[in-house]
Amino acid sequence: MDYSALLAAGAHAFSLWPLLSLLAGVSLGLVVGSIPGLNDTITLAVLVPITFALPSNIAFPLLVGVYCSACFGGAFPAILLKIPGTASSVLTAVDGHAMTRQGRAGQALGIATYSSTFAGTLSALVLIFFAPILAQYALRFGPAEYFALCILGLSTVVGMGAGNAMKSALACLLGLLVAMIGMSPESGYPRFTSGNFWLYEGLPLTPILIGLFGLSVVFEMLSSERSNARDKGADEVPVRFADMLLPWSMVRRLLPTWLNASALGNLVGVLPGAGMLVAIYMAYERVRRKFGERCGQGLPEGIAAPEAANNSVVASSMVPLLSLGIPGNSTSALFLGALLIQGLRPGPSLFTDTPDIAYLIVICFLIANLAMFPLGLLLARIIPNMIRSVPRALLAAAIACLCFTGAFAIGNSVFGIMVAVAFGIIGFMFNRLQVPLSPFILALVLAPVIERAFFQSMSLSGGSVAYFVTQPLSAAMLLFTLIFMVWPLGKLIIRRRRQVPG
Amino acid sequence: MTQRRLFALSGHWLDRGLSLVCLALGAGVLMIAKGYPTSAGALPMILGWLLMGCGIGLWLFPGKRADMRNVRIGGLLWGMAVFVAVLWLFASLGADVALFVLFVGCAVLSGYPPGLRLVATALLFVILVGAIFGGLLGVPLPGPVFALFSA
């Protein structure tokens, strides 16, 4: 650890142009994240070539700013409209929107801002000081460990349905089933495609999310009674700064949740491939375990956990890239491109060969997360009141337009829109039939990883299923899964037994 | 409680309907996946059986909270019609025309009074979307008017 280089980079980051471009990046990220269909990947893909012309001390603050804040930006529409702006805020929508409906939108946005800033800053510090250790730990995850981790992640959906376990199981199964569409990972055999090439790589995730969350809301608005359609959003109270600033008691109450979620985010998020969603769901599951029924009814911890988890994943997903030269997701693959363009090579040599830029990047993660706080609060003050001033009918129209545009932009084709419309109807039915959406999303994302990891393990072990249990790490995770699954059942039985004699 | 149970569009009868859909879906998956090679068909087969199981479970223990009342079927169908028309416009004429139609259609369907005011709002909004996507973010959208932004 080269402290003098770290300090020099820190001082440099606070000079005029780097700081300005960082702030510009954070603002752009917030906007992009809050529009369903736009995300950090597509923004960075556009920005990276532009950064040629820029010196690296301006280029990287800009890119880091976008990357850090996009996933926080997704929380705004999630809380206010129940439409997650990015996949990472799927769970934020559950308690966040419940709070909005209770007239506590300001507090919900405040919690999201505090949680994101706290966890983001913490994981930036982890990135600065512990990146090499985390990277070595991530390398221990082979196929068997990935399989076990995803099964563990999937087990968190068991209790997720509001009351009816059968329906969360159903949502989970349907998610797995939709994920089956496309070429199988082992043999490339096309499944459920009926020869249609659009389906060969499976249904694209972003249009599905846009449909399930965005267009389903539009359908809901179109099919609700017209009588109050011209009213302004009546159930929303104006948001003031005072609502967003959390009292010390609330901060103390949320602190354990933040620490828990950040720890999970840092440990799980560092794994290339499946990290983000698993970390978020596991963090939420811990809250659900603690608060039970109150979860999903507008519980502050229900926002704090997913928001803290997703922001800590952002920085920790950079660990494999900076320490090993392996991009963990498509966004950090674009970062890799940006580094290469500037003549830098990610990997262990980055910090020894070009410490000024390497430390500037990690310091930027720290500052970007801190900058999110005032900018986030500012947006939280403006956006809700803006949404309130728009008549409901126009809001429906605007959401529909954004959904269509986003679904189109992701693949430059109307196929994305078709998928979004189809899943809009499915999402509408899910909502009406009280089938929870979150297990569906998790299963959809994890299914390909699970199937691939399974066949990889079979190939490595020569077809023996015992392989999963002989690897210590995967055995431990599978054991945890078993405990998690059996525990609620056991508790139920114990309770029944006690009730019978009494 | 009794009213909920009796009404066909709410409570556990809806869930029973869902369970039938589940059974049908599971059976369909099993039929299709049977023809797949082992490595590709294994997981779909498992899913098919689990879906059938889930369908039976849901039939036996239906919830009571599903609710299809207060749904204006007319609004839903009109909405679908607008969406399909917009899809066609998107592919044939361009994003700008399609988004304009979509905006006006959705607003009118949710009860906004049609008129010059709506047309002006829709125009402004569509141009704003085109400017943000095409100009600011560099994600080009097709269409005669939007082409001006990316040029």
Added chain:
Amino acid sequence: MSVIPLRIAVVLLAGLSSGALHAADYPQKNIDYIVPFAPGGAVDFTGRLIAEAAPEVFDGHGFVVKNMPGGGAVIGQTHVSRAPADGYTLLAMTSSVINNALTKPVSYDLDSFTPLALFNLDPGVIVTATDGELEDLQAFLDAASSDSVSIATPGDSTSHHVTALALAEEEGLNFRYVHNTSAALQLHQLMGGHVQAGFMSLGEAIGPVEDGSIRILALLDGARNDLAPEAPTYQEVTGHEFQWGTFRGIAAPAGLADDVKEELEARLGELLTSPDFVERMGEAGYRVDYRDGDAFSELLEGTAEQMLRVLPLLETAS
């Protein structure tokens, strides 16, 4: 309301008049550069480098990079094969055009495209972890013929999987394939010691090789490469010839008018060999090997023949 149709009509008319092409008229507007993959990969990245340099060479008209992922690049390739051959729709052409045309029921083949320029050749490599137990290529071959070796590929029926299949067939080797979805995951498994070796492109391996976390056992090319001068070619070690690589080029739909084709080839040649572009590509880790349309066609034909030979292997393997 009347404002919109009028504007549309004006723009449409403008579009129509430019449709009637003379070479001198080209280029009149922005050119769509179709990348049949999602943002973030090498093809997308190099495409955006080209787009960045385009306006200088194309009289101020730009390349608009459009990602059309799906179907294993089939969606984007189909789109270009059906696009009007007016020089305003170009495809980021990779070997997947050949694979798809041979292995999937697609509506196009090599003849549906006019190859215009090749700008990057990326030879295949066999790699292992630096601390792995396979010392060199000979040890790798011995282990694979007596027992079996676990191999990380970037996916079933990808070019690298096919390479491994072809090698196994030629030398009588036993591989256990671990299919991934990207080179990044391959590297992860190699460095973590979960697999013994992997097949990938030199361009994807070079970073970790320079860091010392993986080693190149053999370069599947005719001669050593100056990116990794210590890495021996396969032929040097074994005496058998075995070459395989991927390439990146640019193509238009078939049926391009001759004058437009000449114009495009000349301008692309100028762009792809300009010192600025070569330098940027070099910084990003890609060596520019420019070849004109005819040479590119030849390379495509050669690759197609090679693919046809190993195709039966793929079918028996899956």
